[in-house]
Amino acid sequence: QVQLVESGGGLVQPGGSLRLSCAASGFTFSMYTMRWYRQAPGKERELVAAIGGAGGSENYADSMKGRFTISRDNAKSTVYLQMNSLKPEDTAVYYCYAARGLRYYWGQGTQVTVSP
Numbered sequence: 001q002v003q004l005v006e007s008g009g010g011l012v013q014p015g016g017s018l019r020l021s022c023a024a025s026g027f028t029f030s031m032y033t034m035r036w037y038r039q040a041p042g043k044e045r046e047l048v049a050a051i052g053g054a055g056g057s058e059n060y061a062d063s064m065k066g067r068f069t070i071s072r073d074n075a076k077s078t079v080y081l082q083m084n085s086l087k088p089e090d091t092a093v094y095y096c097y098a099a100r101g102l103r104y105y106w107g108q109g110t111q112v113t114v115s116p
Contacts, residue, residue: 002026009110022096
């Protein structure tokens with residue numbers, strides 16, 4: 001059974017940091033591109049960052065460049081999203097996503113709220 005379980009969300013003040021984790025199981029993690037998406041209330045889901053199976057080929061949405069870092073540990077089947085200099089507009093549900101060819105899986109999401 002495939003599972004993607006996000007954790008690490010919560011409430012943080014502007015300028016603060018959080019590290020999200022996504023633990024994967026049920027598939028060969030290292031063969032999948034991993035992505036983080038987010039969805040704010042009333043907005044469409046948007047891509048935050050992506051990383052290739054071997055850990056390279058990192059890509060970021062323009063608004064996250066320099067503030068967010070995606071990484072993965074294939075030995076632990078886990079992908080991370082380090083978020084620094086958080087802003088209120090970063091408030092959203094953050095989702096983990098795994099893709100390989102026509103196969104893809106979503107996590108259940110973790111809430112990140114940036115507020116004074």
